[in-house]
Amino acid sequence: MSADAGSAVSRAPDPVVSLPITMTDEAALIELDRPVPRAGAGTTPPVRRHRDVGLLLATLLVLALGGAAPTGSVLWHRLPVIPLGDRSDADYQIVGDRLYTIAGEGHRHVTTAWSLDPVRRLWSVTLTPPEPAPSPGLVLMPGPGSLRESGGVLLVSFDPYTLVLDRDTGAVRWRSAVPVDPVPGGRLGVVQEQVYRPGSVYDTSSGDPGMLYFSPSGVAHREPPERTVLTGVDLATGRRLWRTAEPGSVGVSQPDAAPGSVLVLTATRLVLRDAATGAVLRRRELDELRGAAGLSSDIVGDVLRVYSGAYGDGGRVTGYDTATLRRLWQRPDIPVPGSAANCSGVLCANDGPGPAVLNPATGTVRWRPNGGRSLLALDPDTLLEAGESNVRPLRTVDADTGRTRTDLHAWDAYLDVPEPGPLIVTRNVRSHGTVFGAVLPGAVAVQPLGYADARMVACRAGTRHIACLSPAGIQVWSYRV
Known part of the structure; x- marks a missing residue:
């Protein structure tokens, strides 16, 4: 066992990952299991507070009678505040039964994991993504951190860099200099690396006009990549499972209709591959799109949309079944000027x-x-x-x-729920606070949940918890419907 410099825990050595993952070092400072101090007993609220609470309860009653569902089996419970200390600029995400915070300190980022039932700090790790390599051209700087859980690990991305952490301890398991796309429902991921012709980096001092092509590492090039290397990896270890290359740039998607697979779009074909072995499951030549420029794609439900041609200039969009690769339809892609759909x-x-x-x-x-x-x-x-x-x-x-x-x-805002669950809506009640409600699947009315006695901002929702920023930190509630 060995430990990174400055680490408070030891971990296994990083695996040697060959092609195309670039291994880089960073400090990992980890602290474990610091409980949240309980708030002291409050004083008896003044009469005015009782009046304000009465107004809020009256508001909830009006909502219930004026279009909200009758109260059923609902549990709304206020949990301890998660302190941010001097990191008031921290962003946060609710993932399952956990809340993660990311706070930037220059080129250093502190990621902290909290359990929510009960609220308790699990670990905190300081990560330092590598500096961008020197380049004479235009380079996009790493973006803010984002988090995803998959296969028992936590992927922390500072676009384009990805660090894969142990979910239980925060220890860094492995790293990639390019994005890692997890395959839903398992411990598999796909890494893609674009290979450009030597000398194609765009020189900003030239001022030459024209199209620019950015690599996953953020470097601008004057021409598209010569090929794209795809590598299947084990998310837990970073071990390479398979590798293949396709000419030019590609699009990679994970279809729900074909679990455990990846769908690859190239300039000439669609290929459905097994995510564990890389074996070709299905293939379709795109004769109907041959010669079209600027192919791009996305998945909506069980349909892969493939866009061809310049956006807004007589392009087309073609729909394909993600399981069979059968072409379903094709229609013009000509947006109306001023449309904001x-x-x-x-x-x-x-x-x-x-x-x-x-x-x-x-x-x-x-x-x-x-x-x-x-x-x-x-x-x-x-x-x-x-x-x-x-x-x-x-x-x-x-x-x-x-x-x-x-x-x-009657509601002012809604909160995105990243997992299947109820839609959470909020309403500001004059100067008294924020009311929360839930819309269950198939419901015809809003189910009242509870309220906060202050205006809440930057709220996030999970399937069992709601959190909002407050002057003291992150206020969390648990709810059941």
């Missing part, structure tokens, strides 16, 4: 003043929302329609017909 997890077209929801099987228009500019898939059968700012919820609707299920005009 925003769809997340919804198959739609941006060809009018608002999004048009498409039939996944045919690509034809099913319905158009009335006044809403943004659509978010809550589950396969339900969509959320939000206002132009994509903040204020308007209603939940049937995904097939657009028929209203829950009217949300």
Whole structure:
């Protein structure tokens, strides 16, 4: 066993990962198991506080009578505040039954894991991603940290760098100089490395116009990559499982319709590979798109959308079944000038003043929302329609017909739930606080949850917890519906 410099725990040596993962060193300072101090007993609140609470309870009653669901089996419990100390700029995420914070200190980042039932600090680690390599050209600096859990490990990404941590201790297991894409439902991941022609780096001093192509490491090039190397890895160890190369740049997706696989889009074909072995499961030549420029793709449900041609200049979008690779439909991709449609997890077209929801099987228009500019898939059968700012919820609707299920005009905002779970909505009650409610799958009304006696900001939601920033730190509540 060995330990990184400055580490408070020991760990196994980093594995030797060959091709294309670049191993770099950083300090890992880990502290374990510091309990959260309990707040002291409060004093008896003044009469004014009772009046304010009465107003809030009256507001909840009005909501219940005016469109909210009757209160059922609900548990709303305030948990201890998670202190941020002098790291008030920290960002945070709720992942399952944990809350993670990321705070930047120059080029050093402190990641801390907290359990939520009960609230207790588990570990804290200081990470130092490598500095970008010297380059005469334009280089994008690493972005803020983001977190994902998969296969029992925690992936901390400072775009493009990824550090894979032990979920239980925070120890660094392995590192990659390029992004790592986990395959849902297991311990597998895919790493892609673009290989460019020597001498193709864009020199900013030249001032030459033209298209630029950025590598995963953030370096700008004057021409696209010659090839892309794909490597399947074991997320727990970083061990290489398979390796292959495709000409040019590629797009890699993980289809839900084919678990344990990766779908690769090249300039000429679609290839479905086994994520564990790299073996080709299915292949389709894209004769219908041969010669098209600027291919890109994304997955919505069980449909792979492939965009071809310059955006807004007579391009096309083609839908393919992600399990069989069969072509389903093709339609023009010509957005209307000034259109501000925003769809997340919804198959739609941006060809009018608002999004048009498409039939996944045919690509034809099913319905158009009335006044809403943004659509978010809550589950396969339900969509959320939000206002132009994509903040204020308007209603939940049937995904097939657009028929209203829950009217949300009385609510001010909604919280993204990263896992399958209820939609959490909030409403500010004058100067008295924030009311929280939940919309369950298939529900026709809002279920009141509880309230906070202050205006809450920067709130996040999980399937069992809600957290918001407060002057004292991060206030957490648990809820059940």
